[in-house]
Amino acid sequence: MFARLLLALAGGLTLTAAFEPVAFAYLVPVGLAAFALATRDLTFWRSGLVGLAFGVAFYFTHIDWMRTSIGPDAWAALATIEALFYGLVGLSVPLLRRLPAWPIWLAATWTAVESLRSGWPFSGMPWGRISFAVVDTPIAPTVTYLGLTGMSFVLALVGFLVAAVVETWLPGTDAKVRRTRPLAFGTLVAVGALLVIPVARPYEAAETGSAVVAAVQGDVPGPGNDILYDHRGVTRNHVDATLALAAEATRPSGAGERAGAPGVRPDFVLWPENSTAVDPFTDYDVNADIREAVAAIGVPVVVGGLVDDGDDHVLNQGIVWDPVTGPGDRYTKQHPVPYGEYIPFRRYWDPKFGQLALIGRDMKSGTRTSPLQVAGIEVADAICFDVAYDDVMRDQLREGAELLTVQTSNASFIFTDQIEQQFAITRLRAIESGRWLVVAATNGITGVIAPDGTVVASADPRTTAVLVERVGLSTDLTPATRLGAWPTRVLTGLSLIALVVGGIAYRRQRNRAEATRAPTDDGEPETSPSRSEVPVA
Template identity: 70%
Template sequence: MVQRPLLPAVGLAAVGGGLLTASFEPLALPWLLPLGVACYALATRDLSVRRSGLVGLVFGVVFYFSHISWMRASIGPDAWLALSTVEALFYGLLGLAVPVLRRLPAWPLWLAAAWTTMETVRSGWPFSGMPWGRLAFAAIDTPAAPAVAYVGMTGLSFLLALAGFCLARLGEAALTRTGRRGWAAATVGVLAVLVTPAVAPYGVEESGTTTVAVVQGDVPGPGNDILWDHEGVTRNHVDATIRLAADAAAGRVPRPDFVLWPENSTAVDPFERGTVNAGIREAVAAAGVPVVVGGLVDDGPDHVLNQGVVWDPVSGPGDRYTKHHPVPYGEYIPFRDLWNPTFGALALISRDMKSGTRTEPLRVAGVRLGDAICFDVAYDDVMPPQVRDGAELLTVQTSNASFIFTHQIEQQFAITRLRAIEAGRWLAVASTNGQTGVIAPDGAVVASAEPRTTAVLVEEVGLSAALTPAMRLGPWPTRLFTLLTLGALVSGAVAYRRRREFDGPAQAGPTEERPAPSPTPSEAPVV
């Protein structure tokens, strides 16, 4: 194999990582996404396995360090450096596979499957992984967004990756003047598959309606610290709910069927007697309807639960949803029995948050409700299983106060809107101080509250038990792309090894003269 110079490949990878970052919020230029993915393929072209892995790592570093730069200011530079480094490594690991996969016919297909598998793995490992940065999450407000109802987040990421790699292959064909028409047709075909659902979006039949009130109470003080005055946070939500009840009684707003509070609307155990518990009871009694409270619930001396609790005005607290994906080193310390840090911000995590496993929808005012708490919305194993188990309406309870001065809230809201399209459900988002909103099944935002304000949104929303194709497919796209990737890696490794054996060691140049062979005894001159 003739090796390309490494420096231009590194530069192209850095450009590609920057283009991919620009595809997401805050710039939100999704038309750059295929170009960024294409740069990844072109940068790793004609490189050895090790060099390709290095170039892929450069791409990952540029992309991920900039994509979650909000973590540096909100959580801390140490957490930002650690998480970004781990996630960037996955793009380097994918780079190691590129020379192998490029040995196969129609390599864009196999590389797109491998990219999708890489996203799946890093979204769940190590610990609970980090889904931020999946290609699908950049598709909101584009003609490709409706496709998520047909193929799900995983399928949409695959199609977007395939479009980028076909574009790269088309560029190579144009340079070599071979196969241009075929790869042009392939690229157009993939783009057609992506945008066709925009012409024929999948519609889910509604079986009824309900009226939900979504409360954003706001956070006192600097606005980015729930614990600065956690009782004040709860009081804000109590007072807003009481005003809502007065407005409903006066006919100024419709009377809701239930009220949704955000995550950390109570930062202490809401079941313990005290001002927080009393405030909740006061608000629920005034509303006269169930309130879904977001609270931190004690679970012994060493653990805590992050829960959404259905609080009924008659029977009191009932059904609960527990957050599935607590944040490592943010809400729990992995392997605490081996390493128990007592320094910096880690020292504040005195108890580990347990993970929930519930997929059965909550029952709220006669509605089967699929709930998610904060980062849960980005994981495929939270909302989709609840929808398949009968959820008629979706809610997200989130506390984005730590990120309120960053672009994290915009990225999370974009993911949330895609979840509504994927499930074909109305979705209500309650945040402590932003972004709060009500989202239609087509991803449109029908109501929203200004960040860092106290607001109540009252909206009639539709209910449905029907399933989109994406919900019917469930985890099968992930399994399919994983199998395709494994099969392609085995086949590509065989082809790669055979090619290396065929190439053999470096041969002498054509102008280099071979030494004359020594004469045999019969050829020796006669003296």
């Protein structure tokens, strides 16, 4: 058992190395194969314990950035909750191993649990989905066809097929298992071949036009990791950067204008999340600053602001501020962070200690599914962690979005690897949707991303910068967008059926083992012949 726990811990650490900052994605199947081998032939509870060990090794290291940016208490609590889900997958292994083609059912269950923990409890935590690791690999174009959920399933299947091949070589392996080697290896090769087909034939969404977009990174005064240190200075930085852009932008954009050409006026400007940390509708100075910037540039500016919603609630919004009509269309962040932006069940428990004491008002979730109207362009917006959730951009794309934008602060994480992890997820959203994507951050990472995930332009963290780039527009829906939530539904259904059937098989096997076990007597065995069998003298 000790060796199994060590193998699980090694597998979890290996999976961590597949993500930023190491970002060696080819370790994903290795880590999953270690998980499958570590839980092989274990009883129900022991398999769950080994799965939990895997989860602890993976998740505590994968989100180590939270320990230094938010606090060790929040890091330990969140990582523990997420590690339990890997223990749940471990509990399923003895049941699914009773079924033919077990790697398929285990991959479906892994993906279903991954989807479950990405949305529950509260708003869940999508970080650590194995598909988030593939952005700089040859198989990244496959995301356009399968979506990120489908990609997770295929990656998990590859990892478990590797385990199925490896275990046919292990000492003491049953002859029946060894005979499955050709089938397991052939299936592994076939799945690998399917993954690379889109490389030769990538999906290209048809473009219907283009636009010039400016992304402003104003920078954060002071230590750089605290928006509230000088929140008015943050707003002023973005105003000044926009005024400087306006002074240079003297002519309107033209269809033949090259990307980033000097002197070209953008069609609209994107500011990041928390470019104002007070309500821009009620704070006179902030309102005046925004109006000054918008009037100078003469095109709409999408402002990231915190908007009051009564005394007890606040909204995190992207606000389209027009130079003529003023503030108009708004997108509200759909997935606020529990214990970071709101306190669940505050009426029953209202903590007044540590970082939690700083959350004086709860952030409400937005429900908008239609894109923003910005300078005549349909724009799908997402705010910070929203980009990691499947529903936010998918719903807006299905309602006609032509371009993707992400407004993020990330100042709290500026000295950690979180910003690289989130930027990788953002690039995958561009690939999945077949859209250009523009991301604006307060002090990193701001960038413009092409539909194939290529970073066309980016700004150095902790600098003031303005990126002006021409981007394509499209209304074409990729296969992944058309599939929508169906991969999650199908894989969840398959995993539930497999768990029921596997549970029945597991129970029957246990019953047969108990029935065939010879009864034992704790007393001293009698010699033969026994006293009753000795001839009478």
